[in-house]
Amino acid sequence: xxxxxxxxxxxxxxxxxxxxxxxxxxxxxxxxxxxxxxxxxxxxxxxxxxxxxxxxxxxxxxxxxxxxxxxxxxxxxxxxxxxxxxxxxxxxxxxxxxxxxxxxxxxxxxxxxxxxxxxxxxxxxxxxxxxxxxxxxxxxxxxxxxxxxxxxxxxxxxxxxxxxxxxxxxxxxxxxxxxxxxxxxxxxxxxxxxxxxxxxxxxxxxxxxxxxxxxxxxxxxxxxxxxxxxxxxxxxxxxxxxxxxxxxxxxxxxxxxxxxxxxxxxxxxxxxxxxxxxxxxxxxxxxxxxxxxxxxxxxxxxxxxxxxxxxxxxxxxxxxxxxxxxxxxxxxxxxxxx
Amino acid sequence: xxxxxxxxxxxxxxxxxxxxxxxxxxxxxxxxxxxxxxxxxxxxxxxxxxxxxxxxxxxxxxxxxxxxxxxxxxxxxxxxxxxxxxxxxxxxxxxxxxxxxxxxxxxxxxxxxxxxxxxxxxxxxxxxxxxxxxxxxxxxxxxxxxxxxxxxxxxxxxxxxxxxxxxxxxxxxxxxxxxxxxxxxxxxxxxxxxxxxxxxxxxxxxxxxxxxxxxxxxxxxxxxxxxxxxxxxxxxxxxxxxxxxxxxxxxxxxxxxxxxxxxxxxxxxxxxxxxxxxxxxxxxxxxxxxxxxxxxxxxxxxxxxxxxxxxxxxxxxxxxxxxxxxxxxxxxxxxxxx
DNA sequence: CTGTTAGCGCATTCAC
DNA sequence: GTGAATGCGCTAACAG
Numbered sequence: 001x002x003x004x005x006x007x008x009x010x011x012x013x014x015x016x017x018x019x020x021x022x023x024x025x026x027x028x029x030x031x032x033x034x035x036x037x038x039x040x041x042x043x044x045x046x047x048x049x050x051x052x053x054x055x056x057x058x059x060x061x062x063x064x065x066x067x068x069x070x071x072x073x074x075x076x077x078x079x080x081x082x083x084x085x086x087x088x089x090x091x092x093x094x095x096x097x098x099x100x101x102x103x104x105x106x107x108x109x110x111x112x113x114x115x116x117x118x119x120x121x122x123x124x125x126x127x128x129x130x131x132x133x134x135x136x137x138x139x140x141x142x143x144x145x146x147x148x149x150x151x152x153x154x155x156x157x158x159x160x161x162x163x164x165x166x167x168x169x170x171x172x173x174x175x176x177x178x179x180x181x182x183x184x185x186x187x188x189x190x191x192x193x194x195x196x197x198x199x200x201x202x203x204x205x206x207x208x209x210x211x212x213x214x215x216x217x218x219x220x221x222x223x224x225x226x227x228x229x230x231x232x233x234x235x236x237x238x239x240x241x242x243x244x245x246x247x248x249x250x251x252x253x254x255x256x257x258x259x260x261x262x263x264x265x266x267x268x269x270x271x272x273x274x275x276x277x278x279x280x281x282x283x284x285x286x287x288x289x290x291x292x293x294x295x296x297x298x299x300x301x302x303x304x305x306x307x308x309x310x311x312x313x314x315x316x317x318x319x320x321x322x323x324x325x326x327x328x329x330x331x332x333x334x335x336x337x338x
Numbered sequence: 339x340x341x342x343x344x345x346x347x348x349x350x351x352x353x354x355x356x357x358x359x360x361x362x363x364x365x366x367x368x369x370x371x372x373x374x375x376x377x378x379x380x381x382x383x384x385x386x387x388x389x390x391x392x393x394x395x396x397x398x399x400x401x402x403x404x405x406x407x408x409x410x411x412x413x414x415x416x417x418x419x420x421x422x423x424x425x426x427x428x429x430x431x432x433x434x435x436x437x438x439x440x441x442x443x444x445x446x447x448x449x450x451x452x453x454x455x456x457x458x459x460x461x462x463x464x465x466x467x468x469x470x471x472x473x474x475x476x477x478x479x480x481x482x483x484x485x486x487x488x489x490x491x492x493x494x495x496x497x498x499x500x501x502x503x504x505x506x507x508x509x510x511x512x513x514x515x516x517x518x519x520x521x522x523x524x525x526x527x528x529x530x531x532x533x534x535x536x537x538x539x540x541x542x543x544x545x546x547x548x549x550x551x552x553x554x555x556x557x558x559x560x561x562x563x564x565x566x567x568x569x570x571x572x573x574x575x576x577x578x579x580x581x582x583x584x585x586x587x588x589x590x591x592x593x594x595x596x597x598x599x600x601x602x603x604x605x606x607x608x609x610x611x612x613x614x615x616x617x618x619x620x621x622x623x624x625x626x627x628x629x630x631x632x633x634x635x636x637x638x639x640x641x642x643x644x645x646x647x648x649x650x651x652x653x654x655x656x657x658x659x660x661x662x663x664x665x666x667x668x669x670x671x672x673x674x675x676x
Numbered sequence: 677c678t679g680t681t682a683g684c685g686c687a688t689t690c691a692c
Numbered sequence: 693g694t695g696a697a698t699g700c701g702c703t704a705a706c707a708g
Contacts, residue, residue: 007686016696018686018687022694025687029694034693034694050686051453052685053700056390056685056699056701078410080409084436094435096434097426115386116390116701344701355701356702357677357678367678391700395684683705684702
């Protein structure tokens with residue numbers, strides 16, 4: 001199956017390559033007859049334009065980069081699905097890179113992405129990324145960047161998040177309304193935007209309901225190894241919390257395990273709410289209340305906005321950074337009570 | 339930040355573009371001094387070669403396509419993680435496409451992939467794909483294709499699977515050894531290779547243990563909507579099965595739900611084993627025995643083999659199809675008993 | 677050791 | 693309406 005190119009088509013039809021090129025793009029300066037002739041042959045010979053030749057010529061790749069910590073995580077997997085659906089609809093292609101939550105990897109990936117391989121990037125920042133200069137560089141190189149979930153607040157690009165503050169507030173209120181007097185907030189990486197705002201929501205709810213909030217009501221558990229011991233310690237205490245609000249999916253299973261080991265029954269003796277996109281968890285665990293982010297929709301929104309921005313740019317307009325500075329697209333997370 | 343190219347570097351240094359090009363590639367015909375000079379400037383100016391220009395010239399993209407049904411599924415997500423890790427190590431890039439288990443979509447994706455966008459493809463076939471001519475075409479177009487899990491048996495390319503027959507056999511034996519006399523095998527899409535062999539393993543185990551296997555011991559549940567009613571029907575029957583072996587993760591949660599509704603306790607009244615890569619499930623459900631495929635390793639193996647094949651091809655050797663016809667890489671699935 | 681030339685496949689001038 | 697020439701950024705063949 002010899003690859004057929006424009007020159008090949010031209011030769012077959014005894015016309016010039018440029019005519020073929022124009023015919024394939026429905027140029028108005030080509031006669032209907034030629035267009036039909038060319039297209040018929042192209043179809044017959046299964047002609048496919050070489051994507052990289054066009055990219056080189058037009059300086060436009062129709063490709064985006066997706067940079068996420070991982071994908072074995074329902075949230076990111078679903079966001080990706082959303083992006084992918086919209087990408088296919090718009091004939092964009094998606095290169096995906098995993099940072100494995102590692103700053104150095106994220107840095108080298110973004111550095112490479114300046115090369116012209118992609119038109120734009122959709123990303124969620126690695127959990128141990130604190131310096132954002134590598135992102136700044138990418139933007140400076142003219143690559144459109146869109147953030148979701150773990151966003152770079154300082155950049156004036158589009159950001160897509162759920163309303164972390166409000167969702168956390170509601171989740172906490174939910175605990176309180178079930179009778180909690182001493183809720184515990186377990187979380188990770190509070191320097192990230194999402195966890196930071198969730199913590200704020202938790203605290204505000206406690207204040208609004210006049211709970212005597214103390215320092216040890218919020219605990220940051222970044223290291224997998226310490227989660228169980230720490231929780232065990234806290235829960236076997238006589239004055240243990242009567243409710244837990246987990247900020248991240250990763251922490252949502254530990255309380256069950258520890259409670260089971262300690263003989264604490266849920267939800268009778270301990271209420272529990274967690275951010276989670278794990279379908280299985282809410283299905284299997286009767287007492288589980290989850291705060292679920294609309295991951296698929298976030299992905300779709302991110303892609304739609306990015307493609308729209310890229311198309312405008314193509315038509316020679318200003319890059320949209322200037323038109324929509326710092327667009328913040330916020331969606332509600334739904335609280336599912338099982 | 340003006341993009342810098344080879345010509346730019348050449349101009350700065352008053353040497354020719356080809357010298358720069360060679361220096362950057364550590365050509366042995368360039369003096370050490372020039373190489374150093376060039377590299378220093380390249381570093382300083384943050385030069386990045388344009389990937390598509392090189393691809394065009396060398397007819398090699400350093401990019402692979404990953405075509406999978408979905409990624410919101412722990413198995414595929416982990417396979418992808420494995421692929422991605424190896425890809426980064428080898429400086430390959432991964433374009434990912436989701437078929438959403440739709441034959442038409444799979445067909446159009448593969449058709450596009452003939453265009454020269456990728457050097458190779460790693461795929462798992464959509465569940466409703468029965469005709470394989472679109473895959474044949476892709477291979478004919480000179481794209482290396484590697485299958486995993488849901489493989490195309492008829493192609494003489496590398497295939498990576500777990501030993502479905504054997505794993506299913508063992509899982510069934512596990513049920514029988516726990517006292518099952520009437521196991522039920524629930525499965526999906528028996529025209530696929532993986533489910534087909536799992537069914538065979540189930541049946542053989544039943545035979546080897548002299549269970550009087552009947553037609554209704556295997557049931558194919560392709561439609562989400564009928565799963566619950568069908569299971570309910572089966573399980574409320576007086577002569578219901580005393581064990582269930584599920585062939586796919588998607589079906590692994592329904593039995594719990596139905597049993598809970600019917601008041602059947604697991605594992606006392608009903609043993610259960612399922613193929614599953616869902617971490618949460620085995621964590622949360624005490625009675626769950628899972629057959630877990632080494633997804634991450636499958637991904638790594640697929641990528642390693644593919645890259646190895648592509649590198650050989652590059653050096654002008656025969657494409658490896660001829661060297662390793664129909665390489666079948668099989669791995670054990672582990673059975674985890676909780 | 678280095679420079680000149682050509683061309684990967686395509687789209688866009690500029691001619692006619 | 694169509695063809696010839698040019699160049700996207702890079703590498704490789706051919707010269708010295």
